[in-house]
Amino acid sequence: MSSIDSVLTETRVFPPSDAFRLQANVSGLEAYHTLCEQANNDYEGFWGQLAREQLSWHKPFTQVLDERNPPFYRWFGDGELNVSYNCLDRHLPLLANKLAIIFESDNGTVTRVTYAELYRRVCQFANGLKSLGITKGDRVVIYMPMSIEAVVAMQGCARIGAIHSVVFGGFSSKSLQERIIDAKARLVVTANEGVRGGKLVPLKATVDEALAAGGCDSVERVVVYKRAVHEDGPWQIGRDIWWHDLVKGKPEHCEPTWVNAEDPLFILYTSGSTGKPKGVQHSSAGYLLGAINTMRWTFDYKPADIFWCTADVGWITGHSYVAYGPLAVGATQLIFEGVPTYPDAGRFWQMIEQHKVTTFYTAPTAIRSLIKLGGDLPAQYDLSSLRLLGTVGEPINPEAWVWYHEKVGGGRCPIVDTWWQTETGSHMITPLPGAVATKPGSCTLPLPGIQADIVDEAGFPVENGKGGFLVIKRPFPSQVRTLWNDPERFKKAYFPEEYNGKYYLAGDSAHRDEQGYFWIMGRIDDVLNVSGHRLGTMEIESALVANPLVAEAAVVGKPHEIKGESIVAFVVLKGPRPSGDEARQIIANLREWVGSEIGALAKPDEIRFGDNLPKTRSGKIMRRLLRAIAKGEEITQDVSTLENPAILQQLQESV
Numbered sequence: 096m097s098s099i100d101s102v103l104t105e106t107r108v109f110p111p112s113d114a115f116r117l118q119a120n121v122s123g124l125e126a127y128h129t130l131c132e133q134a135n136n137d138y139e140g141f142w143g144q145l146a147r148e149q150l151s152w153h154k155p156f157t158q159v160l161d162e163r164n165p166p167f168y169r170w171f172g173d174g175e176l177n178v179s180y181n182c183l184d185r186h187l188p189l190l191a192n193k194l195a196i197i198f199e200s201d202n203g204t205v206t207r208v209t210y211a212e213l214y215r216r217v218c219q220f221a222n223g224l225k226s227l228g229i230t231k232g233d234r235v236v237i238y239m240p241m242s243i244e245a246v247v248a249m250q251g252c253a254r255i256g257a258i259h260s261v262v263f264g265g266f267s268s269k270s271l272q273e274r275i276i277d278a279k280a281r282l283v284v285t286a287n288e289g290v291r292g293g294k295l296v297p298l299k300a301t302v303d304e305a306l307a308a309g310g311c312d313s314v315e316r317v318v319v320y321k322r323a324v325h326e327d328g329p330w331q332i333g334r335d336i337w338w339h340d341l342v343k344g345k346p347e348h349c350e351p352t353w354v355n356a357e358d359p360l361f362i363l364y365t366s367g368s369t370g371k372p373k374g375v376q377h378s379s380a381g382y383l384l385g386a387i388n389t390m391r392w393t394f395d396y397k398p399a400d401i402f403w404c405t406a407d408v409g410w411i412t413g414h415s416y417v418a419y420g421p422l423a424v425g426a427t428q429l430i431f432e433g434v435p436t437y438p439d440a441g442r443f444w445q446m447i448e449q450h451k452v453t454t455f456y457t458a459p460t461a462i463r464s465l466i467k468l469g470g471d472l473p474a475q476y477d478l479s480s481l482r483l484l485g486t487v488g489e490p491i492n493p494e495a496w497v498w499y500h501e502k503v504g505g506g507r508c509p510i511v512d513t514w515w516q517t518e519t520g521s522h523m524i525t526p527l528p529g530a531v532a533t534k535p536g537s538c539t540l541p542l543p544g545i546q547a548d549i550v551d552e553a554g555f556p557v558e559n560g561k562g563g564f565l566v567i568k569r570p571f572p573s574q575v576r577t578l579w580n581d582p583e584r585f586k587k588a589y590f591p592e593e594y595n596g597k598y599y600l601a602g603d604s605a606h607r608d609e610q611g612y613f614w615i616m617g618r619i620d621d622v623l624n625v626s627g628h629r630l631g632t633m634e635i636e637s638a639l640v641a642n643p644l645v646a647e648a649a650v651v652g653k654p655h656e657i658k659g660e661s662i663v664a665f666v667v668l669k670g671p672r673p674s675g676d677e678a679r680q681i682i683a684n685l686r687e688w689v690g691s692e693i694g695a696l697a698k699p700d701e702i703r704f705g706d707n708l709p710k711t712r713s714g715k716i717m718r719r720l721l722r723a724i725a726k727g728e729e730i731t732q733d734v735s736t737l738e739n740p741a742i743l744q745q746l747q748e749s750v
């Protein structure tokens with residue numbers, strides 16, 4: 096297969112300010128290179144030292160990496176520890192009265208919890224789990240709204256060595272049922288309801304439906320946290336138990352269950368942007384080490400920070416940067432129950448002002464929609480507490496990056512564009528904000544110790560400027576250990592024969608520029624083939640988004656007799672959805688625009704408008720659905736993770 100062509104050029108560079116660099120945990124490019132060299136010269140020594148320094152061990156490990164059975168790697172394999180101990184107990188001597196969580200509910204009520212209080216709550220819940228007979232290795236499905244209790248439930252499982260599998264509270268009963276069955280969960284933890292954007296989300300009812308649908312015989316009990324004061328639904332005596340009844344009178348101490356470094360901490364089913372969900376299984380020690388390192392490296396964590404990651408705990412981002420990473424370093428973090436657009440599109444900015452957030456981490460999809468709904472709103476708030484911004488989940492289009500930098504970050508905050516995956520557990524390629532100059536749209540350079548590369552089909556590195564497959568050439572501590580109950584699929588999906596089963600294949604395409612910066616071009620499955628040129632989706636989409644009229648864009652290929660594929664673009668304007676002559680005029684202008692931005696080759700053959708794009712519940716554009724729409728096919732695919740099914744109708748209409 097030929098390489099992938101890169102057509103977009105982005106030349107803006109933003110070096111770290113002196114002020115930021117001087118205070119940074121990794122200060123200056125040289126410091127970054129030194130760390131990389133240390134890792135290259137003594138790979139195991141590098142990771143071993145970090146694991147000894149950053150984690151508290153019950154029994155120290157003697158071996159760092161065990162590669163005898165690839166790709167089933169083991170890290171720190173004879174060590175013992177407890178993840179909850181590392182997130183709570185070890186902070187108590189000094190930080191007992193420090194705030195661990197500031198929780199803001201949908202309607203703005205604020206609850207504050209110290210480390211001492213969080214410790215008590217986790218212990219009581221862990222004792223509650225024990226009283227239900229849950230022990231080490233049992234699977235617990237957590238189907239909760241964003242809440243302090245969701246974090247307590249996860250930490251409570253970790254405390255007794257139970258394996259949690261969090262299912263995002265927006266998933267349907269069918270998705271929930273599938274995940275319960277696959278994990279053979281003994282227990283489900285849920286809430287009677289969730290509240291988002293002023294609306295009630297019927298969580299317990301959805302659990303009831305999932306369990307009634309069959310195949311869930313493994314589930315013995317359902318623990319229900321009472322969130323909304325609303326009439327209680329059906330109650331199955333003997334199975335259902337209120338959270339408050341479960342923890343009532345339970346001891347406020349719970350000896351942590353010491354687990355092996357490699358014992359699974361959790362299973363998390365990936366969002367399914369590209370097909371049947373996979374049960375990604377993570378380890379205890381290596382996973383936590385990744386979360387801690389990246390809190391310090393990427394987020395330049397400082398004890399005075401107010402850290403806010405807006406991701407739901409149902410996603411990996413909410414695992415690593417809500418439930419585990421911030422607590423493991425003793426941070427104060429903000430957790431938000433609601434949505435960014437309620438009561439209006441200023442909610443995030445209002446919360447940053449109110450809670451004096453220093454570090455803000457969100458998704459490009461949120462940024463793009465907040466630009467569309469209120470590009471000038473950030474100016475109405477005092478955002479001067481911010482010192483660092485981050486993004487994750489999709490490539491961020493350069494124009495959205497620049498808006499974020501100027502309007503939210505006041506031109507002063509570095510932006511860390513973090514490339515990583517459910518499978519990698521923590522950041523892989525991202526700027527170190529006090530060391531690496533940023534470029535809008537690039538996730539810049541791999542973290543120290545992460546041997547990322549871009550290769551062709553035979554595994555040879557492609558030259559700079561050429562796109563290829565993003566791989567990671569050596570195992571790293573926080574990587575996925577296997578797919579739950581499916582080691583064969585694990586091998587096939589991530590460690591293909593073409594690379595002798597050695598390289599981890601991420602599934603994304605990317606290219607590198609002259610400075611060695613990485614630019615993610617999209618998913619391999621989404622690459623277009625136009626007149627013999629292979630094009631990633633990201634660059635054409637970014638060219639469209641750079642047009643002042645455009646808020647969001649997605650492009651897909653559609654079979655074409657002569658060109659191989661033609662380009663179909665789905666576009667959301669900042670203004671209302673156009674029709675008739677106006678739409679035709681805008682289409683002509685946008686085609687010209689793309690032609691002049693990146694070349695005639697990339698001009699969309701067809702452009703359609705919608706009020707929004709089909710997205711997964713985690714906010715990612717579902718291009719596989721758009722491909723079907725472009726071809727005029729009936730949609731037979733699994734749309735259970737789709738947030739806004741009504742949009743499909745609109746996008747089926749061409750102008």
Ligand code: ATP
Nearest residue numbers: 365366367368369488489490513514515516517615
């Ligand atoms: P599935 O694997 O089921 O299709 P998913 O890949 O969307 O789901 P995640 O693991 O949450 O689930 O997302 C990881 C993917 O998100 C990456 O492979 C990449 O395509 C994209 N991504 C994440 N962060 C970035 C980033 N900073 N820049 C570009 N792409 C990103």
Ligand code: MG
Nearest residue numbers: 365516517602
């Ligand atoms: Mg994926």
